[in-house]
Amino acid sequence: MIEFNFKYILNSAIFENGIEEAEIRSLEHELVTVRRNLNDLRRDEEIGFYDEISNMAMVNDVKEIAEKLFSKDINTLYVFGMGGSSLGAIFLKEAMKGAACEKRMGKKINVIFSENIDPCYIKKNFDRIDMKKTVFCFVSKSASTIEVVSQFFIIKEILEKMSGNYKDNLLFITDKNSGFLRQYADENGIAALDIAKNVGGRYSIVTAGTLFPAYAMGLDIDKFLHGAVSYRDDMLNKAVFENNPVYTLASVIYLFYKKKHRNIFIPFVYSDYLKEFSRWFRQLFAESLGKELTSPTPVPAVGATDQHSQLQLYMQGPQDKLIGFFCLKDYGEDFTLNPDGFEEFNYLNGKKLSEVLINELKGVELALAIDKRPSFRITLDKIDEFSLGELSFMCMEAVAVLGMLLKINPFDQPGVEKGKKFAYLLMGKNDETLSRESEELKRLDEIPDLTY
Known part of the structure; x- marks a missing residue:
């Protein structure tokens, strides 16, 4: 209450x-x-957080894949996600530290998060874990979040050098039908869980993106939902x-x-x-x-x-x-x-x-x-x-x-998307979807830096 x-x-x-x-x-x-x-948006399936909390098929998928992955010689879950793809799970992890949690498959699973791309921090985390005994979980609703994808390439290269069976150490939680991670998972037989298309990242505490790491920690996700x-x-x-x-x-x-x-x-x-x-x-x-x-x-x-x-x-x-x-x-x-x-x-x-x-x-x-x-x-x-x-x-x-x-749409994020587009330009991506940003960047590049 x-x-x-x-x-x-x-x-x-x-x-x-x-x-x-x-x-x-x-x-x-x-x-x-x-x-x-809001009821109209819910009825038309424009927003999904009202109903995802009743999605028992999703909950069963989370449990089934968790039991399969952790039945092996695995002791760590390493979650890569940005914003809503990690903050919900981190909130639940910290909140439940004061309570007794169950063990999964009779063992304690250490769950750690990488919610930024600071290379030194990531390297220090890698040094503390046994890569072969870790499931690397990449959470991105769009399946192409640049920070998440960048870290996937790093993990993929490390695991390929260590073992030819690296795909057994991967899990993607992403859009059901589209995006890079989904396509890669489907083509390579990598375990994957779905994020509902109508649940935005900041509302995704009720999706597999949060519930999978929560379940791995030993939280009773049925009780949470x-x-x-x-x-x-x-x-x-x-x-x-x-x-x-x-x-x-x-x-x-x-x-x-x-x-x-x-x-x-x-x-x-x-x-x-x-x-x-x-x-x-x-x-x-x-x-x-x-x-x-x-x-x-x-x-x-x-x-x-x-x-x-x-x-x-x-x-x-x-x-x-x-x-x-x-x-x-x-x-x-x-x-x-x-x-x-x-x-x-x-x-x-x-x-x-x-x-x-x-x-x-x-x-x-x-x-x-x-x-x-x-x-x-x-x-x-x-x-x-x-x-x-x-x-x-x-x-x-x-x-x-x-x-x-306030008469605004609480379910979109246009400002975040604009920043992503400029980042893509700076890293060399250039296509017709970035034409406006390209012109704005050219104008700003003509202004000399004010440095001391």
């Missing part, structure tokens, strides 16, 4: 910098239209403001951006195991909403750590931020404090360490409210697969709804 507390966004709490509950309610007609539009399905069904079976806080969440961020000029949104997580969640959420938020000169900028923070590095700015810097706190009811493990003999700390006697952490959060909430700065709080019961499934779906739906309120 996920609890929401919006007390400190109200004008009764933070005066002129807050909003009234009636302002949120005033968006009901727009939200009903947003829901209808059950959490997502449960949240989806509960949300869609209620009216937009019938104990349905995901719509309130989207409305609050929208109103503070449009009416209160809060251009920065800070997901502030109070759990070390949610650090990578904040990175995943940042990408989901930024890539879905950052277009057409609109949307707040997401800036992750971790409490209590960043109370000592960022909070000064949030407390007394520009009044342009909205903070969303994320915390837990149950931290799984805990300590009871006993400051016996240290009289000045007697107030801590018998307190749990988790209480200290949550009271730090509440103290920041109060300090922000006194200074007329808005915040809200989202609380998970605990970290387990079901709760993470709920949290993941809630965030994806909130971002989709917010995009529709």
